[in-house]
Amino acid sequence: MKNTFGESVSVTLFGESHGETIGAVLDGLAPGVIADDAFIGLKLSQRRPQGSVSTKRVEPDRFRIVSGVYNGKTTGAPICIQIPNENVKSDDYTRLRELARPGHADYTARMKYHGFEDRRGGGHFSGRLTAPLVAVGAIAISALRARGIEIGTHVQKCAGISDDGFGDLNKDIAYLNTQTFAVLNDAKKAEMIAAIEDAAQRNDSVGGVLETAVIGVPAGVGEPWFDTLEGVLSHALFSIPAVKGVEFGAGFAIADMKGSEANDALRAENGKVTAITNHNGGINGGISNGMPIIFRCAVKPTPSIGISQETVDLNSMENAEIEVAGRHDPAIVHRARAVVDSISALVLCDQLALRFGTDWLGGHA
Amino acid sequence: MKNTFGESVSVTLFGESHGETIGAVLDGLAPGVIADDAFIGLKLSQRRPQGSVSTKRVEPDRFRIVSGVYNGKTTGAPICIQIPNENVKSDDYTRLRELARPGHADYTARMKYHGFEDRRGGGHFSGRLTAPLVAVGAIAISALRARGIEIGTHVQKCAGISDDGFGDLNKDIAYLNTQTFAVLNDAKKAEMIAAIEDAAQRNDSVGGVLETAVIGVPAGVGEPWFDTLEGVLSHALFSIPAVKGVEFGAGFAIADMKGSEANDALRAENGKVTAITNHNGGINGGISNGMPIIFRCAVKPTPSIGISQETVDLNSMENAEIEVAGRHDPAIVHRARAVVDSISALVLCDQLALRFGTDWLGGHA
């Protein structure tokens, strides 16, 4: 399946950057979960462009829940959330119609869709499609929260500047979820913003790394092969435009450790098994071990830049130069944060429903 | 689904480390693909334990194709390859029956299977299960090869020692596929082996990074959302035991680049579009662009070590110490190489069959 993901709880995505409406269908979520407009709005605001460090195309994201919610609670039927495209300026892109933008999907889309693709504003490939994902993800986050599961993500690195690491996760997650540009150390945040603004002034862009912690997932969720918790999370995370790497626990750094360092020793306390360290990021053999689930996503710099680049005219097949005009983000890592939260929540809802049944997230089992 | 992966071309895995037989079912592959016993044997030999740098449990891997192949070619029906477990010594593990081995899935298996799991030798979680994956993967590799697609993987890093990077991919891939301990620079290989032996002597283990290149995949394969080529590859790769990170192209390093560095400029040559650099690893917007597909997997050090570690007795729930006796690998990164090749081939066969139909890989379309 192409624009649908998940087995017991699934999400289907539709829409284009400059089309009439974008939306997502969240299906299979337990009945009785709170769907709070204010909370959905809050999550959308965390994804929305933010002043000097983002694109000038600011959408109000006036979402409408058109199905699956009744009297403020999920019914068990598919939840469709739609967001109209309001601030559309297709003219900026007219000149790009034939020139493939480097780092974008223009050329690959042509090879797949034979020129029938809607190229305006990136069409179906646009990062704008993550807005409805964030919206339905907000309901998934609410469902998890009611079962004591919390997700928090910070900009662990941006433009080469590193944030502090996670400390007290309960506190850090709570804090991050109130932040728009989510960083644990305020001084680092200021440095990051300055670096983004600097790149913007030079018509360039920067990337970064997002680090996520999930607490409260019970042990015993995930599969030994194929549908490992790492596998299903990464599968979904890589569909966030610009993500080029996903790692769990110590990630690539674990490759340089000794077994005696990498293994997380276990300890029993009050009849519960915990790990003394968490280099495995809360997952052993593909299955949650009850420790915080920790992962990081590498986010590449926005490919739309105002600097001249070599490219090809896909119609004439002649070499050309391109400067991408229009409104673009000098960085998206801070905006992608809300998408990572939502996608993680959707995947976890699916895994939990598969493990404990379709009633569990609604509190009926 | 749990032990099955893929849509048009799928693989199903079964068996336990100390059970009677392990096996895999490869389904949906085009009819008419060569299934060459010698080539399957070669790939299995690349996964088999290798002298001083591996476990002393050496299995002959006497595989049998029990279905789906007739007169040396695939029939289009499911191909089941089985490998009996011959060199089984369950006694070594008797003492471990109650002690959860740190870094292993013993505790998570207990939480998922409530003690009914077959714990002998890691049971269904054992890396031994990758042998039938390699065997069916060899047929997938043959199918790709007949369409001009080649896969090569090298130990890019082991015990902190780095191999040379890829150069001429045609030559490098051809070379790597003849090697058992696949490294591009022989001097580096010697250093790595010495480091593994050193770790073995101290009853410890080391990890590493595998880097893979795939050439010949046509542009236009993969999906913009969810079933991005990165997403489906990573999903499958994370089910290789010990993989804790997957990155494409420049991967995590891309997070520190500027857009002007990360974007791969395009050029038309002889009516074909190519990228001047390949920081995106052959994939834009989730879809292949015709450039080599490049990715890396972080492989953690083998968790079975002879050094004393803290753990828990899962029956009494008391704290304890464990030294994992038995025959284990001081490193598995070099053996995991064949698994990465096979899993990549299986995923690509699936994606190509979805894109071009079920006849394409057999050359009938």
Next chain:
Amino acid sequence: MKNTFGESVSVTLFGESHGETIGAVLDGLAPGVIADDAFIGLKLSQRRPQGSVSTKRVEPDRFRIVSGVYNGKTTGAPICIQIPNENVKSDDYTRLRELARPGHADYTARMKYHGFEDRRGGGHFSGRLTAPLVAVGAIAISALRARGIEIGTHVQKCAGISDDGFGDLNKDIAYLNTQTFAVLNDAKKAEMIAAIEDAAQRNDSVGGVLETAVIGVPAGVGEPWFDTLEGVLSHALFSIPAVKGVEFGAGFAIADMKGSEANDALRAENGKVTAITNHNGGINGGISNGMPIIFRCAVKPTPSIGISQETVDLNSMENAEIEVAGRHDPAIVHRARAVVDSISALVLCDQLALRFGTDWLGGHA
């Protein structure tokens, strides 16, 4: 997955009878397929209530294609078609809120959704949800038509009155697709309508059988096990509310035949193999044989009737009597016809895309 069906070409359904909007997402269809508003409107009109033989709730079905179509052709991205609910009168159902309507899903919905379900007008269970299915199905029908595949369905039986059987399929299919109440023999149609009106006057309802023929499907589509063409078609057809039986070829009548009668003898003509009879309905071993695919669906009488029936108040769990007030259909078999056409088209598009690749239906392969 719950409200999504199909692998390469899939459909996702959302909405409730009295909600804001109902819709469907058609995903995976080849780029370049014509999406003709007039044709979609025609198919919707064939499903719409028809005078005396239908409900008084007549919806204009003002559909909007909000994504996936650009310049009148499919782009390859998901196609979302929405239809607002305009003629909603929830008051009629107020009294039913606690009384389970016999033959309906009120009680089973309560057991599944714990009372959170939107019960207004049947909510997500309403036959109204078939309108967007018909709309996206119309595009699937267009795609098939461009490849020479045509689908036609007639009311083979209604209220016990049988239509004539299929004769010249090319002519019959062409004729049926121009009809609203699709019957081959006009005299029989008049009898059926009289029987429906008679039932309506007695506040009762009648059922019927739909018979479908599909011509032009190439031989070699379908799977021997599980995803047999019969299996995937029936899977989808049974989701049409009121369908309680599906049979292929001679169907249940084949049970009484001898092998020598049931087998379809083969004959070669002009290098093509055809069957002399078609008791197997165009499918052998789960795979199309190039003959017309023939199947029938049993459609039960509408469960909403104005006659008093015993039932239970789901809140008090006390026995009660119910007469279903409101606007209902004395028969739906004639309206279900358009749904059968659309669902069959969606399933066949999926099977053909799986078999021949994602470009085939768009004519690019």
Next chain:
Amino acid sequence: MKNTFGESVSVTLFGESHGETIGAVLDGLAPGVIADDAFIGLKLSQRRPQGSVSTKRVEPDRFRIVSGVYNGKTTGAPICIQIPNENVKSDDYTRLRELARPGHADYTARMKYHGFEDRRGGGHFSGRLTAPLVAVGAIAISALRARGIEIGTHVQKCAGISDDGFGDLNKDIAYLNTQTFAVLNDAKKAEMIAAIEDAAQRNDSVGGVLETAVIGVPAGVGEPWFDTLEGVLSHALFSIPAVKGVEFGAGFAIADMKGSEANDALRAENGKVTAITNHNGGINGGISNGMPIIFRCAVKPTPSIGISQETVDLNSMENAEIEVAGRHDPAIVHRARAVVDSISALVLCDQLALRFGTDWLGGHA
């Protein structure tokens, strides 16, 4: 996916009629379910050829559970059951190699597999493949039984002779499960057997109808759209070779009823809702209502007959005559009974695991 069916609990099939081994992998079943060799053997014996009314190819069905069962109980890992082909006589089929057998899949297999298919004894299409399905299904039946769910099937019709209808389901199901040729009325069974023997003597074959009852399925299982309980059951049932129709409850007869007859009035007794009649076969809106689930499968006469039929030589494409020599069944409806039981059990295990989680069938939730 092709030879795999199910989402949470799935089955994968492999093997050919004259290959080395046939088998099935049952995956996702809860840990702790009893896997009783004697019970598996009993179910296999119900599928095995039976004296004068069956083929002379009698296989001992020496099954081996090679994975997923430890100490007599399921472990939660995939269960692979294998059955070697022992009584293989490929010579009988030599002359058929080019002649497509009418009613069989020879021609469709050729169109799908381009001549690479293993045609010996029908290859992967052979009804012999149902033996491993029955074997793994026996474990699924055991799992259901432990939760109070029982399945029974009788030959409701054979060669035009009808058995009595179901009466007391508890008693009838218990009785049927002890029978090899499962009929409720002994006199009818004798008539059926005589009719089969009569057909056999004339080198012809007969068909029949199987009727199945499932008791104990809790209300609230199944989905409103697509994955209706009817849809998923029929999907699987149609993969039983020779099944050409599936109907639920009153089935095709419901088409002739009035709404006032077809609706099942409800009644509350002891805080439980039951239906007074069961014309809907235990399913409303695709979801179980707690009543017995009732369905019927039409089974066509065995296509292998010794009477001369017209056909085509697939190599020369010339018209020809064929009399199918070899050992074949004059009827298979009585043998298909065990397959229907097993497939129904597999589908229900899947649906129950999806609904109530992966522990429910093992009694851990």
